[in-house]
Amino acid sequence: IPYYHEMWINSDTLPKRLKTTDTLLSANGDFISATVRLKYDVLAFASSLSNPADPDHVVDYAIEYLLGLTLLPATRDYYKSILLAGQTSNIYWTNAWNDYANSPTNNGFLTTVRNRLQLMLTEMLRMPEHHLG
Numbered sequence: 001i002p003y004y005h006e007m008w009i010n011s012d013t014l015p016k017r018l019k020t021t022d023t024l025l026s027a028n029g030d031f032i033s034a035t036v037r038l039k040y041d042v043l044a045f046a047s048s049l050s051n052p053a054d055p056d057h058v059v060d061y062a063i064e065y066l067l068g069l070t071l072l073p074a075t076r077d078y079y080k081s082i083l084l085a086g087q088t089s090n091i092y093w094t095n096a097w098n099d100y101a102n103s104p105t106n107n108g109f110l111t112t113v114r115n116r117l118q119l120m121l122t123e124m125l126r127m128p129e130h131h132l133g
Contacts, residue, residue, distance in 0.1 A: 018126055021122070021125040021126070022122055022125075022126075024038055024039060024040050025040050025042065025118050025121055025122045025125070026039075026118070027114075027118075040121070042114055042117035042118050042121060043100075043110070043113065043114055043117070045117070045121075046058060046097070046113070046117055049061055052097055052101075053093070053094045053097040053098055053101070054090070054093075054094065055080055055083050055084060055090050055093035055094070056080070056090070058083060058093070058117075059076060059079050059080045059083060059120070060076075062079070062120070062121060062124060063076065063079070063124070066121070066124055066125060067124070067127065078123075079120055079123065079124055082116070082119050082120040082123060083116050083117070083120045084116075085116060093116070096109070096112050096113050096116065097113060099112075100112070100113040
Protein backbone atom coordinates (compact mmCIF):
# COMPACT_ATOMS: atom_id res chain seq x y z
CA ILE A 1 0.00 0.00 0.00
CA PRO A 2 1.46 3.41 -0.85
CA TYR A 3 2.23 5.58 2.14
CA TYR A 4 1.87 8.90 0.32
CA HIS A 5 0.01 10.42 3.25
CA GLU A 6 3.13 9.85 5.39
CA MET A 7 5.63 11.23 2.88
CA TRP A 8 4.73 14.92 3.15
CA ILE A 9 6.88 15.29 6.27
CA ASN A 10 10.09 13.35 6.67
CA SER A 11 13.82 13.94 7.08
CA ASP A 12 14.01 15.34 3.53
CA THR A 13 10.88 17.47 3.40
CA LEU A 14 10.97 19.00 6.91
CA PRO A 15 14.20 20.98 6.38
CA LYS A 16 12.79 22.21 3.06
CA ARG A 17 9.56 23.30 4.72
CA LEU A 18 11.53 25.16 7.41
CA LYS A 19 13.74 26.82 4.80
CA THR A 20 10.69 27.94 2.83
CA THR A 21 9.02 29.72 5.73
CA ASP A 22 12.35 31.11 6.95
CA THR A 23 13.06 32.54 3.50
CA LEU A 24 9.58 34.00 3.03
CA LEU A 25 9.88 35.78 6.37
CA SER A 26 13.38 37.06 5.67
CA ALA A 27 14.08 40.63 4.58
CA ASN A 28 14.68 39.57 0.97
CA GLY A 29 12.03 36.91 0.56
CA ASP A 30 12.36 34.30 -2.17
CA PHE A 31 12.76 34.93 -5.88
CA ILE A 32 10.61 32.42 -7.74
CA SER A 33 11.63 33.86 -11.08
CA ALA A 34 13.88 36.63 -12.36
CA THR A 35 11.15 39.20 -11.77
CA VAL A 36 8.87 37.74 -9.08
CA ARG A 37 9.72 37.69 -5.40
CA LEU A 38 7.54 36.21 -2.65
CA LYS A 39 7.79 37.67 0.81
CA TYR A 40 5.59 37.80 3.90
CA ASP A 41 4.83 41.41 4.75
CA VAL A 42 4.97 41.21 8.53
CA LEU A 43 4.20 44.91 8.90
CA ALA A 44 1.00 44.57 6.88
CA PHE A 45 0.12 41.50 8.93
CA ALA A 46 0.47 43.39 12.21
CA SER A 47 -1.18 46.53 10.82
CA SER A 48 -4.27 44.52 9.93
CA LEU A 49 -4.86 43.68 13.61
CA SER A 50 -7.35 45.62 15.70
CA ASN A 51 -4.68 46.51 18.27
CA PRO A 52 -1.15 45.96 16.94
CA ALA A 53 0.36 47.98 19.80
CA ASP A 54 -0.72 45.30 22.30
CA PRO A 55 1.85 42.48 22.27
CA ASP A 56 -0.62 40.05 23.85
CA HIS A 57 -3.04 40.65 21.00
CA VAL A 58 -0.32 40.25 18.37
CA VAL A 59 0.96 36.99 19.86
CA ASP A 60 -2.50 35.52 20.45
CA TYR A 61 -3.68 36.38 16.95
CA ALA A 62 -0.53 34.95 15.34
CA ILE A 63 -0.93 31.71 17.31
CA GLU A 64 -4.59 31.42 16.35
CA TYR A 65 -4.04 32.38 12.71
CA LEU A 66 -0.88 30.37 12.05
CA LEU A 67 -1.29 27.39 14.35
CA GLY A 68 -5.01 27.21 15.11
CA LEU A 69 -4.47 25.82 18.58
CA THR A 70 -3.96 26.78 22.18
CA LEU A 71 -0.39 26.75 23.45
CA LEU A 72 0.81 26.16 26.96
CA PRO A 73 1.29 29.47 28.80
CA ALA A 74 5.07 28.99 28.91
CA THR A 75 5.22 28.48 25.14
CA ARG A 76 2.99 31.48 24.49
CA ASP A 77 5.16 33.56 26.82
CA TYR A 78 8.25 32.44 24.89
CA TYR A 79 6.84 33.97 21.69
CA LYS A 80 5.84 37.09 23.52
CA SER A 81 9.38 37.42 24.92
CA ILE A 82 10.70 37.38 21.36
CA LEU A 83 8.36 40.22 20.43
CA LEU A 84 9.42 42.10 23.58
CA ALA A 85 13.13 41.50 22.87
CA GLY A 86 13.44 39.84 26.28
CA GLN A 87 11.88 42.77 28.13
CA THR A 88 9.30 41.99 30.81
CA SER A 89 6.99 44.94 30.23
CA ASN A 90 4.51 45.25 27.37
CA ILE A 91 5.49 48.90 27.06
CA TYR A 92 8.58 47.93 25.02
CA TRP A 93 6.46 46.65 22.14
CA THR A 94 3.74 49.28 22.58
CA ASN A 95 6.29 52.08 22.33
CA ALA A 96 8.09 50.43 19.41
CA TRP A 97 4.84 49.94 17.50
CA ASN A 98 3.54 53.43 18.24
CA ASP A 99 6.87 54.98 17.18
CA TYR A 100 6.68 53.06 13.92
CA ALA A 101 2.99 53.86 13.37
CA ASN A 102 3.61 57.57 13.96
CA SER A 103 6.67 57.66 11.72
CA PRO A 104 6.59 54.67 9.32
CA THR A 105 9.39 56.07 7.14
CA ASN A 106 11.82 56.22 10.06
CA ASN A 107 14.21 53.38 9.26
CA GLY A 108 15.11 52.76 12.91
CA PHE A 109 11.48 52.37 14.02
CA LEU A 110 10.60 50.27 10.98
CA THR A 111 13.61 47.97 11.44
CA THR A 112 12.92 47.39 15.13
CA VAL A 113 9.29 46.41 14.60
CA ARG A 114 9.92 44.37 11.45
CA ASN A 115 12.82 42.44 13.03
CA ARG A 116 10.84 41.58 16.17
CA LEU A 117 7.87 40.38 14.11
CA GLN A 118 10.03 38.42 11.67
CA LEU A 119 11.87 36.64 14.46
CA MET A 120 8.71 35.78 16.40
CA LEU A 121 6.87 34.50 13.32
CA THR A 122 9.90 32.57 12.06
CA GLU A 123 10.19 30.77 15.40
CA MET A 124 6.45 30.14 15.49
CA LEU A 125 6.46 28.63 11.99
CA ARG A 126 9.31 26.33 13.01
CA MET A 127 7.10 24.67 15.64
CA PRO A 128 6.26 21.02 14.98
CA GLU A 129 2.60 21.91 15.54
CA HIS A 130 2.71 24.15 12.48
CA HIS A 131 3.93 21.33 10.28
CA LEU A 132 1.66 18.66 11.72
CA GLY A 133 -1.55 20.68 11.75
